[in-house]
Amino acid sequence: MASITDVVKEGLKYPFNDGKKVLTLGIIFLVSSLVSLAMEYFVFDNMRILADIAPVDTVQAALSAIPPSSMALIVLSWIITFVLMVFASGYIYDVIKYGIEGRSELPEFSDIKGLLMKGLRAFVVGLAYSILPMILFFLGLMLTVNESVGASVNAIGGIILLVAIIFAIFVSLVNVMALCNMVDKDEFAAAFRFKEILGLIKNIGWGRYIGILLFAVIAMMIISVFFGFIFGAIAGIISVIVGSALVMALINMILNSLLINPYASIVISRIYGSIYKEATKTELETI
Numbered sequence: 532m533a534s535i536t537d538v539v540k541e542g543l544k545y546p547f548n549d550g551k552k553v554l555t556l557g558i559i560f561l562v563s564s565l566v567s568l569a570m571e572y573f574v575f576d577n578m579r580i581l582a583d584i585a586p587v588d589t590v591q592a593a594l595s596a597i598p599p600s601s602m603a604l605i606v607l608s609w610i611i612t613f614v615l616m617v618f619a620s621g622y623i624y625d626v627i628k629y630g631i632e633g634r635s636e637l638p639e640f641s642d643i644k645g646l647l648m649k650g651l652r653a654f655v656v657g658l659a660y661s662i663l664p665m666i667l668f669f670l671g672l673m674l675t676v677n678e679s680v681g682a683s684v685n686a687i688g689g690i691i692l693l694v695a696i697i698f699a700i701f702v703s704l705v706n707v708m709a710l711c712n713m714v715d716k717d718e719f720a721a722a723f724r725f726k727e728i729l730g731l732i733k734n735i736g737w738g739r740y741i742g743i744l745l746f747a748v749i750a751m752m753i754i755s756v757f758f759g760f761i762f763g764a765i766a767g768i769i770s771v772i773v774g775s776a777l778v779m780a781l782i783n784m785i786l787n788s789l790l791i792n793p794y795a796s797i798v799i800s801r802i803y804g805s806i807y808k809e810a811t812k813t814e815l816e817t818i
Contacts (some may be wrong), residue, residue, distance in 0.1 A: 558789065566612050567612050667695035671692030674689075744802075
């Protein structure tokens with residue numbers, strides 16, 4: 532059985548097996564970020580112009596005031612961003628699969644339709660697992676901050692909020708193994724076989740399972756902060772030379788989208804696959 536550090540170290544090294552594929556995933560993240568940024572600027576600019584002409588006091592009024600052609604462009608940008616993120620999720624799906632199988636190479640990008648379908652599966656599973664925690668969280672938040680309902684209801688809302696946070700953490704842990712189970716079995720329904728999923732976590736041990744994920748998150752946070760500082764310094768120097776704060780934000784976003792985000796996504800996904808492999812290996816050893 533591999534140690535916690537061995538699993539994380541292998542995951543951290545894995546993206547370096549093929550830097551071109553990491554960069555390809557980074558380009559997908561970058562294009563998505565640029566489209567989102569362009570649309571945010573476009574929407575802000577439209578809102579500013581509309582507010583100058585005829586001030587609007589509600590979101591509904593602001594949206595209805597946007598010209599149909601502009602709204603169509605905004606919707607198109609959302610669709611493009613969604614498709615790109617689904618495609619990236621499909622690639623992450625294959626990274627998990629390669630981790631389960633113990634393959635050293637990185638997946639290919641050639642099967643576009645297949646990656647989109649896999650990414651859509653992953654998106655639906657993530658959405659399904661997040662619905663109940665989100666409902667509980669917002670219910671608790673509304674009851675907590677609403678002063679008109681009284682102190683006792685506020686207290687109940689606080690309890691619901693605390694339960695929602697604990698439940699969300701638990702669901703997130705289960706969701707990781709559920710995603711891996713779906714990838715391994717190549718069945719959408721496998722993500723909701725809760726007895727099987729909880730059994731796999733039990734095989735590896737809840738303490739060890741949480742330990743690996745926590746160690747991986749901490750390691751990625753340290754790496755992200757370190758390179759974020761370096762990229763920020765580079766962006767700051769260039770922005771001073773150019774004389775524009777916007778340039779600093781843009782360069783920082785480009786470097787993060789192109790390098791840090793794809794690296795972090797691949798590392799975490801590889802670790803997910805390795806955890807699942809350890810869980811199934813432990814299951815076979817106990818049979």
